[in-house]
Amino acid sequence: MKILVTGGAGFIGSNFVHYACRERPDWHVTVFDALTYAGNTKNLEGLDESRYTFIKGDICSESDIEQAVADCDAVVHFAAESHVDNSLHGPWAFVNTNIVGTYRLLEAVRKHNKRLHHISTDEVYGDLEPSDPKFSETTPYNPSSPYSATKAGSDHLVRAWVRSFDVQATLSNCSNNYGPYQHVEKFIPRQITEILGGRRPKLYGEGKNIRDWIHAEDHSSAILTILEKGKIGDTYMVGANGEKTNKEVLELVLELMGKAPEEYDSVPDRPGHDLRYAIDATKLHNELGWQPKYTDFRGGLQQTIDWYRNNEGWWQPQKAETEAKYKELGR
């Protein structure tokens, strides 16, 4: 089995590549990645070199992606612009990669008749009030940011290509991931690396927003399950019952790093900030028998903190530029 992983040098994509190489020793993985600011070939270090090939390529380039697709059996599509704050200040890259890039990939998959699994996010459903039921596969789309609107657009394209052209695709919409190799622009790594650098973490607004955290390895096991057992044309929600306010997460990071709970700064809120995301993964449990492994958030977070502590050489090169961008935004 030859698997093409778009965005495989990014956070979740590289976690998936490590997981798939471990769990499926007879597979060959081709990582296809443009190496934007978010991609890093260091994320693939430690893999047996005979097990994977790296192609530097852009999913928006018809020729780059078509060649790569022609040469594989199945595609797992992670490549995207993924950070909400960036989408508020430079939406074009999101429209281009998330929508045009997914279109190019779909055309290549259609032409060469390959299996596709498309990775998406719970953010396409908009946000919830604290008392609302969780998102499920039938929740109507209602995206808030340029990021989530372009991910929603990509989901609609995939569904249309399944229905209109018989493309053999499945989709999954997952909640917030955490774990190793996550860029320091994102909430948890930003706070860990601020503390490691001797500075105070930064909480948007009052920190009442709720996110539903899942470890990237559990997301990887869900993707592998759907790729192998999912029903063509179906969407699966992926989540691990990890709802927490941002303030709760930050206080836990502070505690695990030996700091007092008030040792952080409140900074101006993100415009249009979604209040709550929460996933109901019943379909994935009942139909495909998937279960998460990292059910203890405290343990998973401690492991993640240890990873950043032990891999300063990985994150330090991204840090100054990331914080300079946040400084410009006043966050």
Ligand code: NAD
């Ligand atoms: P990331 O930003 O860490 O990685 C994205 C990767 O895609 C990078 O390696 C980048 O170089 C590559 N890429 C970007 N544009 C490309 C292009 N035009 N051609 C080829 N490669 C390109 O993102 P992530 O957090 O790992 O997210 C991966 C996927 O999972 C995305 O589709 C995202 O929407 C989805 N997702 C993320 C989360 C989360 O919590 N991070 C949750 C649910 C879904």
Ligand code: TDX
């Ligand atoms: O410094 C910060 N302080 C803060 O309070 C940062 C960077 C974020 N936040 C808040 C904003 C969010 O409520 O923390 C929460 C999480 O923020 P992000 O890590 O930026 O994630 P989010 O906007 O929730 O989106 C993430 O989950 C869904 C991923 O980035 C998306 O790619 C995914 O689809």
